[in-house]
Amino acid sequence: MLNKNKIIAMTNLAIYEKHKGRDALEAASYYREDYISNCILRGIIRYTAVYILFFFLYLLMQGEELVLKMSFQLLVSLGRRAIILYLFGLTVTVALFLFFSYFSYEKAVEERDKYEKGLEEILSLSLSLGKERYKSSKEEKKPRKKEIPSSDENRIVRKKNMSTMTEQSSEWLDEEDWLDE
DSSP: OOOHHHHHHHHHHHHHIIIIIHHHHHHHTSOHHHHHHHHHHHHHHHHHHHHHHHHHHHHHHHHHHHHHTOOHHHHHHHHHHHHHHHHHHHHHHHHHHHHHHHHHHHHHHHHHHHHHHHHHHHHHHHHHHHHHHHHHHHHHSOOOOOOOOOHHHHHHHHHHHHHHHHHHHHHHHHHOOTTTO
């Protein structure tokens, strides 16, 4: 028998997982500090690559002027400005990536919680359906209650079993001539 509520919940969960859930589950699988540091590291690498590209673009555009005015003081001041600009931009980039990665992680954790609630809903629907089946089968088959013998009765039964075993063993020894062979 198909349960409509369970099918609807499973379909909604599959749609959610396909669109939002994959990224949210991946992000929420990390610890917060690991996820944030990973995002910051990727941001630093991206910023450095972009900065180097723009720096070479600047050198290509201003290359003729730099060659004409070439001096040690000009190169030192250009290097100083480039490093200061890089460090300032890097600081801003790290702050932005820190801010955005923190909130994206928190959002991913919320999305994972929604996903887990959906899974719990499906589980509860499955369990309630299973309980209904169990109740109906239990009503059809009523188990017999076994009587548990008291300790005195157990002792008597054990003594009888032991006496029959000793009688059987003595009969076996008497009946066969296994020692003669």
